[in-house]
Amino acid sequence: MKMKRAALFTAALLATAGLGLAGAPAGYNAWFTDKALRIDLYQVGDAAGESLTIDAIYGEPLWPETRTALVDPFGYGRYVLKVYDVASNTLIYSRGFDTMYAEYKTTTPALEGAKRVFQRSLRFPEPKRPVLFVVEARDKKNLLHPIFSRTIDPADYHIIREPAAAGDWIYEPAVAGDPRTTLDLVFLAEGYAAAGKDKFKADVDRMTRTLFETEPYRNAKGRISVRAVFRPSPEASMDEPRQRAYRKTVLAASFNAFDLDRYMLIERDHLMHEIAAQVPYDAIIVLVDSARYGGGSIAFDYCVTTTDHARSLEVFLHEMGHSFGGLADEYYASEVSYNDFYPKGVEPFEPNITALLDPANVKWKDLLSPGIGVPTEYGKSEQEALMAERQARRKAAAEEVAQAKKKGSAATAVKAIEDKAAADDKILQARIAAIRLKYEGLMDKVGVFEGAGYAAKGLYRPQIVCIMIGNPKREFCAVCRKAIADMIDYFAAPAAR
Ligand SMILES: [Zn+2]
Numbered sequence: 001m002k003m004k005r006a007a008l009f010t011a012a013l014l015a016t017a018g019l020g021l022a023g024a025p026a027g028y029n030a031w032f033t034d035k036a037l038r039i040d041l042y043q044v045g046d047a048a049g050e051s052l053t054i055d056a057i058y059g060e061p062l063w064p065e066t067r068t069a070l071v072d073p074f075g076y077g078r079y080v081l082k083v084y085d086v087a088s089n090t091l092i093y094s095r096g097f098d099t100m101y102a103e104y105k106t107t108t109p110a111l112e113g114a115k116r117v118f119q120r121s122l123r124f125p126e127p128k129r130p131v132l133f134v135v136e137a138r139d140k141k142n143l144l145h146p147i148f149s150r151t152i153d154p155a156d157y158h159i160i161r162e163p164a165a166a167g168d169w170i171y172e173p174a175v176a177g178d179p180r181t182t183l184d185l186v187f188l189a190e191g192y193a194a195a196g197k198d199k200f201k202a203d204v205d206r207m208t209r210t211l212f213e214t215e216p217y218r219n220a221k222g223r224i225s226v227r228a229v230f231r232p233s234p235e236a237s238m239d240e241p242r243q244r245a246y247r248k249t250v251l252a253a254s255f256n257a258f259d260l261d262r263y264m265l266i267e268r269d270h271l272m273h274e275i276a277a278q279v280p281y282d283a284i285i286v287l288v289d290s291a292r293y294g295g296g297s298i299a300f301d302y303c304v305t306t307t308d309h310a311r312s313l314e315v316f317l318h319e320m321g322h323s324f325g326g327l328a329d330e331y332y333a334s335e336v337s338y339n340d341f342y343p344k345g346v347e348p349f350e351p352n353i354t355a356l357l358d359p360a361n362v363k364w365k366d367l368l369s370p371g372i373g374v375p376t377e378y379g380k381s382e383q384e385a386l387m388a389e390r391q392a393r394r395k396a397a398a399e400e401v402a403q404a405k406k407k408g409s410a411a412t413a414v415k416a417i418e419d420k421a422a423a424d425d426k427i428l429q430a431r432i433a434a435i436r437l438k439y440e441g442l443m444d445k446v447g448v449f450e451g452a453g454y455a456a457k458g459l460y461r462p463q464i465v466c467i468m469i470g471n472p473k474r475e476f477c478a479v480c481r482k483a484i485a486d487m488i489d490y491f492a493a494p495a496a497r
Pocket residue numbers: 330352462463466467468476477478479480
């Protein structure tokens with residue numbers, strides 16, 4: 001199974017590389033050294049426009065990411081980093097990515113013209129000769145346009161080549177092999193006081209165990225290394241601006257990102273990468289020592305979660321689904337402050353949601369259950385109508401009770417209203433349960449289910465439940481499992497020529 005997937009994946013990569021690198025000499029070693037360059041960027045803008053600039057460039061001791069799929073095979077992310085060899089004008093590396101600004105620009109303050117500045121660190125393998133570093137951004141139709149370019153000469157003495165080691169405590173719970181050919185995860189401690197080191201170690205162990213119990217990570221366990229870096233914070237937990245609670249911590253993780261209740265992000269992106277660079281890593285997971293519910297992620301950068309809420313393990317898997325797998329949220333009708341996050345009539349680039357613009361050619365058609373309807377009827381509108389009726393009736397009954405009390409009605413009369421409301425509610429609950437039961441056979445089927453990507457209509461997901469919409473069984477749907485497995489293959493590909 002593993003072999004088959006790897007073979008298919010390589011074929012896809014060759015097809016992609018064939019387009020981008022026609023006539024170019026193949027192979028990592030023709031273009032790159034064994035090391036990496038880290039580019040610390042600032043991105044500033046509002047909804048109307050953005051600009052990028054380089055703050056600093058650092059040399060890192062090892063390029064641990066893919067050495068075979070040098071041209072991005074996925075097409076994910078609102079931005080793409082492209083590296084061209086200057087002398088031959090050849091595209092020698094590309095990688096899709098996302099930024100905090102990309103989320104900010106769809107919020108109300110950005111639409112009203114408030115400019116904000118965000119950090120982002122990007123890496124690519126250290127080139128042997130001067131390169132053109134280009135960042136392209138997607139427009140609303142997902143078409144790419146260049147927004148920044150700069151020539152980078154690897155011989156430039158402005159590149160900071162200081163040692164990566166900063167004296168932080170390094171823990172290695174699982175080392176699968178050479179970082180060049182394994183997926184390397186790094187856990188970073190945020191909001192742990194100095195006395196919390198043992199707790200951090202236990203939290204890393206617990207998260208690692210959960211990851212390796214969850215497909216497709218379980219199947220790839222032998223190709224995944226896990227390391228952790230502990231830098232103590234002066235105070236524990238994180239900022240909670242809505243509670244006016246502020247703690248002095250290493251990465252300044254904060255809830256209420258974009259003024260959302262349970263959304264936590266990290267704005268010190270440069271420092272986060274500097275700390276992570278003490279070990280080889282392909283993906284960053286930040287753990288925050290807190291029992292509050294919540295987390296967040298920026299695709300292809302990092303995910304962050306608290307550790308001690310009853311749902312922290314689920315949040316970890318969900319957020320890593322975004323940051324590592326490039327997956328979209330499959331839930332909808334929730335408190336999300338995005339305006340027009342997925343424009344109508346445009347197919348989202350994420351692998352696990354679709355606008356179904358071509359029903360004969362579903363994005364995950366290879367995984368569809370045989371004979372399944374496209375789109376798949378699962379009683380959604382009936383259920384939602386009954387749930388709305390239930391809510392309206394409960395509200396009406398509460399008002400009736402309040403009125404009766406106000407008029408000084410007898411306790412027995414008030415109780416009669418309450419009893420009737422409870423009986424009505426039971427009937428509605430039973431009708432909802434009956435619809436669920438009617439469609440229960442669809443629970444393990446892959447279809448095209450309406451409701452995904454924050455939209456109740458017009459966007460579709462592959463299965464009724466998945467970690468990306470919420471699943472008490474803590475399992476990804478088949479499409480998300482495949483997308484994550486492809487990403488593991490990308491980072492844990494065999495050695496380059
Ligand atoms: Zn899914």
